[in-house]
Amino acid sequence: MNDPSTFERFVLENCQRDNLFPKDSKVLLALSGGPDSTALVHVLSGLSAKLNISLGVAHLNHQMRGEESNKDAEFVQILADEFHLPCHVKAMDVKDWAEREGYSFQEGARKCRQQFFSEIAREHHYTLIALGHHQDDQAETVIMNILRGSGLQGLGGILGKSGLFVRPLLNCSRQEILDYLGARKATFREDSSNLDTSYLRNKVRLELIPHIKSDFAPRFKEQLGKMAQLLQWDESFLSEEAQKFFQGLSSRKGSILTLPAGKLKSVHPAILNRVLRFAIQEIKGDLRSVEFDHVQQVCQLLSDNSVGACVLPGDTRISLDKGDLVFSKLNRNAPDFQDENLYSSVLLQIPGETWFEPGKVTFRAKIQSQKIEFNRVKPNQAFLDLDSIGNKIEMRCYLPGDKFWPLGAGGRKKLKEWFIDRKIPKEARPQIPVLTDGSGNIIWVYGHQISETVKIQPETKRVLCLEGFE
Structure with a gap:
């Protein structure tokens, strides 16, 4: 796609096919200054009339690379001025925030960006937030999730549309994006930390994927993208079915949620695991730190061999009571609180x-x-x-x-x-x-x-x- 118009037409077709931008959408572009988000600004600025959308840009300065980070912010402002777009910039010590909140830097940075973009969207009435993820990001994400032992949702990788967030370049490769920028003689910023292989994503991108492409599958990234799409469809269907089951069986009274244990025992594991995760998320508020082993602990409570209750991350307590699986939140500030998890036992899975x-x-x-x-x-x-x-x-x-x-x-x-x-x-x-x-x-x-x-x-x-x- 050395012709810029060919690349733009491809992006337009993807946006229209997936209905990423309803008519009159006000779209906030997440702009780091790197090639992906810079291309996003160029492409959507050129397509805004055809898509009938209006644009603005936002940039979060992570303050991690000193003057280099400040130069990124300056570049973003200049690019926004070039396209006559509203620009929202904020500086934040992301590393300090991540350490205080118990996140890794990479995870904390992602949380901070999402929160910042969402706040700007809410304050300035943007209806969508566009991100520059592309086909290579999708391949890296799927591989990382394979290495982590993810389920179907993780193997499906990055969604083209998720809530407010849309990803118009998800079917474009990194090389196609670079070729497009080159053809338009567009400048962009390079993040030096992208070469640091102490980060798993960088190691996958710089070492693992090139090895697989050269020795096993030249079209590996494209094939992973297709696989991810198939798995997203499967996950969507199973989640919808599990959600129907959960809504039909669950009962909520105040801070306590119950599910009938007897009906859960006959449910297929693919549905059961999702139902239990829905229940945990409703009481805990999220699924952070909740892993496969935790869900299996809850499954043990449904078996005849289970003993006692279990307490999952976030002080989410699950127990069997009069035929119900009961989900609640431990109150460690209660005067009579005892950490009953210390007095309960968990059956060891062998193997x-x-x-x-x-x-x-x-x-x-x-x-x-x-x-x-x-x-x-x-x-x-x-x-x-x-x-x-x-x-x-x-x-x-x-x-x-x-x-x-x-x-x-x-x-x-x-x-x-x-x-x-x-x-x-x-x-x-x-x-x-x-x-x-x-x-x-x-x-x-x-x-x-x-x-x-x-x-x-x-x-x-x-x-x-x-x-x-x-």
């Missing part, structure tokens, strides 16, 4: 991964028969004789009166005394995960010691390999 909220640990369990090199065992690992344990293992925290037979000891002793002998601080003990067998016997004090009763013997046939990730 699989299980999240344990009190200790903030994910336990991975697998079974093998190979010989174990015990000289390489780390504190977060345990290798146990599975046949001496049985197939049911539960996780909980230390309780008063617990007894334990430490590896190599002559017999059982109170866990409290063992903690004292090991000089483990009193305040640290309640959060230490303890794993027990089906009879309640302690088999591993996580991070410290396994039980003599479950050690590997010469006749051991099945080895249970456990590892915790904090």
Whole structure:
């Protein structure tokens, strides 16, 4: 697409096909100054009459690159003046905000930008916010989500339209955008941090994708884009069906939401997982830090083997009560508050991964028969004789009166005394995960010691390999 008009016509066709801009839309362009958003300004300024839209631009100065960041802001103002567009610029210490709110810089920067653009849109009555994401961004996002073990929603990548946000260049490649800017002799800014491979996205873009394209699939990015579109359609359908199911079954009274456990047990996992996420989101307010393992903990409560309640990130409590699955928010400021999560147990998935909220640990369990090199065992690992344990293992925290037979000891002793002998601080003990067998016997004090009763013997046939990730 070396002819600028060809590129613009392609973007116009995409916008019209996907109905990105209803007639008389007032569109705020998110402008960083880089090639993608700069191209967006050039393209939509040229198409504004045909699309019957009006435009403005907004820029958030992250204050991360000193004078380079200030130069970006100056460029944005000059470009806006060139096209006679209203310009909204704000400077913000994004790194400081991200650290205070508990986000990584990349995640925090994205949150700050979205909040800023949404505020400008609300104050100045913009009806849509246009972003410069393109086909290469889509491929990078899908790969990153694959690496993170995402579900269907993550594998679908970036949506062309999501709420106020639209992405007119999503079907254009980065090279096509650069060719367009070159043909128009348009200048743009380069962000030096885009070359820093300590960021996963940059590493995927600069190292992984070129390797896949050269050695496996030359049209890899285009193929990922098509796959993402197919998966978006599938996810949309499943989510709509799950939402209907959720609306038909859920009951909300104040801060408590209930779902009938009996009806949930027969639901297909694809629908059940989405229904549970809807319920968690309604009580928690969002799904931040809620992962696959957390949803599986809730699924355990629906099984006959579940014990007690569970508490997910954001103090979202889920329990079984009189045939209902009850979702509520813990009130840690209540005078009689007790962290019941410390006194409840969670069934360990064997094999699989299980999240344990009190200790903030994910336990991975697998079974093998190979010989174990015990000289390489780390504190977060345990290798146990599975046949001496049985197939049911539960996780909980230390309780008063617990007894334990430490590896190599002559017999059982109170866990409290063992903690004292090991000089483990009193305040640290309640959060230490303890794993027990089906009879309640302690088999591993996580991070410290396994039980003599479950050690590997010469006749051991099945080895249970456990590892915790904090």
